[in-house]
Amino acid sequence: MSLKDAYEDLLNKEAAQDSRFQFLKEMETVYPWLNEQNVDHWYKRTLPVRKGNAEEVFRDAAGLIEDRFWKKTRKTYSAEDCYSEVGTYYEGFGVNNKRAGDTIMVCVNDTVGQIRWPDGTVHIYDSGLRLERRIPDKEIGLFDTMKELKNRHKNKISELKKECLERTGSLLGLRTGSDEYIRLTVFDGDRHNDIVLFRDGNAYCDYEYLTVDGSFVKQLAATIRAINGSRP
Numbered sequence: 001m002s003l004k005d006a007y008e009d010l011l012n013k014e015a016a017q018d019s020r021f022q023f024l025k026e027m028e029t030v031y032p033w034l035n036e037q038n039v040d041h042w043y044k045r046t047l048p049v050r051k052g053n054a055e056e057v058f059r060d061a062a063g064l065i066e067d068r069f070w071k072k073t074r075k076t077y078s079a080e081d082c083y084s085e086v087g088t089y090y091e092g093f094g095v096n097n098k099r100a101g102d103t104i105m106v107c108v109n110d111t112v113g114q115i116r117w118p119d120g121t122v123h124i125y126d127s128g129l130r131l132e133r134r135i136p137d138k139e140i141g142l143f144d145t146m147k148e149l150k151n152r153h154k155n156k157i158s159e160l161k162k163e164c165l166e167r168t169g170s171l172l173g174l175r176t177g178s179d180e181y182i183r184l185t186v187f188d189g190d191r192h193n194d195i196v197l198f199r200d201g202n203a204y205c206d207y208e209y210l211t212v213d214g215s216f217v218k219q220l221a222a223t224i225r226a227i228n229g230s231r232p
Contacts, residue, residue, distance in 0.1 A: 026118050029170040032131060046123035048202040054212045059201030061184075061220060066228050070180040070199055073113040077168045082161045083107045086153050089134055101136040104153060106160035108168050112181060114198060115174035122177055124204040126196060129168055131160050177202060186223050188216045 001009075028034050034042060049058065074081075084106045091100040107130040115125045133156060178200035186193045188211065195205040210216075 023118050029167055030115070030125065030129065030174065031127075032167070043117070043123075045206075046125070046204070048122065048124070048204055049207045049210060049212070051207060051210065052212050054203065054207075054210075055201065057212055057217060057220065058197060058203035061203075061224060062197060062199050062201045064224050064228070065182060065197075069182055069227055071182060073175070073179045073181065074110055075172070075179075077108055077111075077165060079161050079165065081108055081110070082164055083109060084157045084161070086157075099137065101134055101139070102153065103132055103134055104156045104160060105130065105132045106157060106164050107131075108164050111168065111171060112196065113171075113175050113179065114177040114202060115171065116176040117174075122202065124196060124202075125171060125174075126204070129164055129171065131164055131167075133160060182227075184220075184223055184227075186216065186219050188219055 024034060024036070024039060027039075031042065049055075084104070087103040087105065089100055089103050090097050092098050107128050109128050111129050112124070112126045114122055117123055135152065135156065178198040180199040182197050184195045184197055186195060191209060193205050193210055195203050197203045
């Protein structure tokens with residue numbers, strides 16, 4: 001390798017690292033837990049099923065389900081859509097495992113929808129936007145009353161709700177594709193497959209274990225027939 005080639009190789013690697021950093025920075029607004037170690041897993045896990053003739057099968061499925069069974073994705077969220085919970089966390093192991101403080105968790109539910117990642121690919125978002133913070137016991141005054149502690153929790157919950165809703169605004173800005181979906185459970189003889197199908201034919205599930213063969217198609221047809229046979 002010549003010096004010029006080695007130098008250009010370094011520039012290309014730096015550019016790739018910068019691009020990946022920017023990618024993570026953009027996506028962490030809606031995936032707070034995303035990092036270098038798990039980004040590839042989440043990227044693959046959230047793609048639509050593209051195995052074999054799956055695209056054609058699920059496109060046909062979307063055309064067979066009656067209008068009344070499709071659910072609309074949410075367009076707006078407010079503090080009333082946030083769920084909060086106060087818990088406890090511990091530090092240490094075995095006999096040394098002791099209470100270390102409180103955990104405050106806030107989650108925005110029902111955030112399912114299709115989003116476009118920075119590289120242009122379409123993915124599902126079906127995680128529930130969740131944030132968690134800790135309040136170590138050492139930050140709590142020795143003589144704090146229960147009322148003061150509850151107010152501390154209340155203020156932290158309010159703070160996290162605000163951040164959750166800001167992140168949800170970023171999530172809505174990434175939405176793409178159909179905004180109508182339905183959840184299906186199809187048994188293929190070995191396991192129950194939980195599938196989120198959008199009206200544009202994009203289907204999402206744990207596709208690593210999914211085999212779209214003749215048996216699956218028959219079971220999917222039976223599932224759709226059962227849905228359409230339901231009374232309003």
